[in-house]
Amino acid sequence: MTIQIGQSLPDIELSVVGEEIRPCRTGELFAGSRVVLFAVPGAFTPTCSSRHLPGYAQRYADFQETGVKVMCLAVNDAYVMQAWARAQQVPPGLLMLADGNASFTRALGLELDGSAFGMGLRARRFALYVEGGVVRLLRVEAPGELRVSSAEAMLAAIGG
Template sequence: MKVGVKLPEVTFHTRVRDESVGGPNPFRWEDKTTADYFAGKRVILFSLPGAFTPTCSTYQLPGYEKGYPEFKDLGIDEIYCMSVNDSFVMNKWAQSQELQNVKVIPDGSGEFTRKMGMLVDKDNLGFGMRSWRYAAVINDGVVEAWFEEPGLMDNCPDDPYGVSSPETVKEYLVEASKASAA
């Protein structure tokens, strides 16, 4: 359980749209830190094995995207999707998913994921090192609630999904909202 843990300080190498660059690919490099994403905000962070993969693209990411208005009503400022993929892949995946609300964070080298203790070997699928599937509610850079799929291991023969689903996180937020109102 990682509740109460402060997120590791890392620098993410991102590509951001900048029309001044011109051409067919108007993006520039922009480094962002853990603080840039998480300081002073209450956010949902969910991490998954890979962009464009079936569970991630069919259920998890679309579920968080569609549920965004409800999450905002429950006190969430942002929703971030992280994967051990580079910024080019994450941006293309966000575009293909037509994201309007969820923002993607590329953890290309896996540094953040490793420091969170969630980096696993997925050589059995030809992926190499990737993130174990999890979600968290992060409040000002500190883990408020943690939702980790069972069976954390290298080369897991299956891809558990449910604990980190948007429905599970929403249940937590609804209960937390009721508790704070009482």
């Protein structure tokens, strides 16, 4: 079942990727913060690399001005996420989260079976707005779309 507005995020360990890679529980990551978490089906994939992540990187300062943290999630290993962040020149502070086993993605009920495309289990393209670990807004894209989970759409939705 897909997580619903008003529910708390599951507390699961992910890898936080930057210059260093460190494990962190989602309960700790989201505690006491306002966060936009957006998920992509895969690092280095076409739409994710040409539009989704770059949109958040370009608008990162706008989120900062509203006091909202930004995090990007993908069902990839931490080293792939680290290489992708470097290739995309992700600004410091925009957290890249590796959900290598899709544990968090499955717990959210937002997994996608990409086996037909040789990708295995992945995250659906979505964005969540979270306050103190509680989901306040959920936007899930229709297959092949990038509209409701874009940086611009989420900024408009949260009043940024």
